[in-house]
Amino acid sequence: MNKKIVLLGSGELGKEFVIAAQRLGQTVIAVDSYDNAPAMQVADGREVINMLDGKALDALVAKHSPDYIVPEIEAIRTERLYDYEKQGITVIPSAKAANFTMNRKSIRDLAAKDLGLKTANYRYATSAQELQKAVKEVGIPCVVKPLMSSSGKGQSTIKTPDDIQRAWDYSQEGSRGDVAEVIVEAFVNFNYEITLLTLTQHDGNTLFCPPIGHRQERGDYQESWQPAAMQEDHLKTAQDMAAQVTAALGGAGIWGVEFFIGNDGVYFSELSPRPHDTGMVTLANTQNYNEFELHLRAVLGLPIKEITQERIGASAVILATAHSENPGFTGINTLATAPKSDFRLFGKPTSRPYRRMGVVVTYDDLNGDITEVVSRAKELAAKVKTT
Numbered sequence: 001m002n003k004k005i006v007l008l009g010s011g012e013l014g015k016e017f018v019i020a021a022q023r024l025g026q027t028v029i030a031v032d033s034y035d036n037a038p039a040m041q042v043a044d045g046r047e048v049i050n051m052l053d054g055k056a057l058d059a060l061v062a063k064h065s066p067d068y069i070v071p072e073i074e075a076i077r078t079e080r081l082y083d084y085e086k087q088g089i090t091v092i093p094s095a096k097a098a099n100f101t102m103n104r105k106s107i108r109d110l111a112a113k114d115l116g117l118k119t120a121n122y123r124y125a126t127s128a129q130e131l132q133k134a135v136k137e138v139g140i141p142c143v144v145k146p147l148m149s150s151s152g153k154g155q156s157t158i159k160t161p162d163d164i165q166r167a168w169d170y171s172q173e174g175s176r177g178d179v180a181e182v183i184v185e186a187f188v189n190f191n192y193e194i195t196l197l198t199l200t201q202h203d204g205n206t207l208f209c210p211p212i213g214h215r216q217e218r219g220d221y222q223e224s225w226q227p228a229a230m231q232e233d234h235l236k237t238a239q240d241m242a243a244q245v246t247a248a249l250g251g252a253g254i255w256g257v258e259f260f261i262g263n264d265g266v267y268f269s270e271l272s273p274r275p276h277d278t279g280m281v282t283l284a285n286t287q288n289y290n291e292f293e294l295h296l297r298a299v300l301g302l303p304i305k306e307i308t309q310e311r312i313g314a315s316a317v318i319l320a321t322a323h324s325e326n327p328g329f330t331g332i333n334t335l336a337t338a339p340k341s342d343f344r345l346f347g348k349p350t351s352r353p354y355r356r357m358g359v360v361v362t363y364d365d366l367n368g369d370i371t372e373v374v375s376r377a378k379e380l381a382a383k384v385k386t387t
């Protein structure tokens with residue numbers, strides 16, 4: 001069963017996915033907009049194209065005629081994926097999932113309006129003037145995000161009316177794709193937030209990983225841990241919502257479904273139809289299969305009967321501090337000698353401030369102390385500096 005997979009996006013998440021695929025003898029062509037991206041370094045082949053260019057995507061798919069197309073980022077001309085599905089290529093998890101999640105409007109309207117899930121109150125705006133009006137309607141504080149962006153790019157919080165113009169300008173700098181529109185969401189004063197990794201399978205058996213807690217700065221994750229302590233009824237509510245939204249989008253794979261938990265219950269935030277950055281905590285072997293192995297097995301249609309928690313764990317990111325064409329690290333020996341921990345350096349060929357360059361994972365056995373495991377991950381990550 002050697003299958004050919006075209007991976008659209010070749011960052012750190014793709015790299016671990018390719019490693020999982022290689023271990024089961026699959027062939028992967030890794031694609032991104034720049035050469036020597038992390039996943040390319042371990043794949044069978046590579047292509048450098050602009051994935052927002054439909055013609056370039058068509059040519060790539062025609063050239064390789066893969067069994068599977070696995071999107072790894074959002075910035076893809078996802079409308080084209082429906083056609084590839086019609087040609088008999090399996091898009092993971094489905095063309096609809098990739099298409100709806102690339103634009104915050106489609107996924108938010110599906111969740112809030114069609115499925116009636118609880119979300120932050122929200123409006124859309126296509127100009128600074130419309131944003132003024134939208135902010136009045138949802139109230140201050142509120143969060144502004146480009147419809148097409150990820151990892152917090154172009155995202156900011158409005159705390160006073162004076163912030164509105166700046167939030168608009170910032171959203172336009174951080175937006176990728178060709179849409180100028182933003183979503184403005186009421187600020188949810190949550191107690192904590194989680195990612196619920198959800199596995200959908202061809203046989204209809206949907207499974208959930210233990211919830212992952214995480215902390216964000218500038219809209220980007222800093223640490224994550226598993227399991228996140230949670231009230232049983234909140235977990236059940238989140239699982240129900242995750243089952244509904246993944247069923248509406250269709251297909252098999254791992255999904256990172258994000259929730260805020262406040263005093264007034266569980267809010268659906270957004271989801272990735274692919275491995276999630278906060279799910280890198282599973283690289284600490286917290287589960288019988290990490291999120292990348294789960295994704296690969298779901299892609300190949302290998303049945304997963306259960307997901308079990310084997311350890312507790314945490315992850316903390318290693319971020320670059322400066323622009324470099326030849327990034328390096330100091331402090332790696334400290335990581336190498338630390339007990340109950342491991343790390344990844346992604347091999348990104350260039351750095352810019354706040355670019356994620358690596359990750360530290362820590363773990364303990366099931367009766368360990370999660371707070372201690374998280375502090376250890378943070379302390380270790382802080383010992384590494386990029387040069």
Ligand SMILES: Nc1ncnc2c1ncn2[C@@H]1O[C@H](COP(=O)(O)OP(=O)(O)OP(=O)(O)O)[C@@H](O)[C@H]1O
Pocket residue numbers: 120143145149150151152153155185186187188189190193216219220221258269270277
């Ligand atoms: N309405 C909100 N109220 C309070 N906090 C929010 C709200 N929206 C976003 N945040 C905070 O910002 C973080 C990033 O937001 P979101 O997940 O929407 O951005 P993103 O760019 O899609 O990030 P990623 O691609 O990494 O998941 C959230 O995890 C949360 O901490």
Ligand SMILES: NCC(=O)N[C@@H]1O[C@H](COP(=O)([O-])[O-])[C@@H](O)[C@H]1O
Pocket residue numbers: 009010011012013014072073150151276277348355356
């Ligand atoms: N929140 C989404 C996320 O974490 N995506 C991961 O980051 C890479 C882009 O990194 P880069 O911006 O450093 O090239 C993506 O390719 C994916 O692996």
Ligand SMILES: [Mg+2]
Pocket residue numbers: 258270
């Ligand atoms: Mg998010």
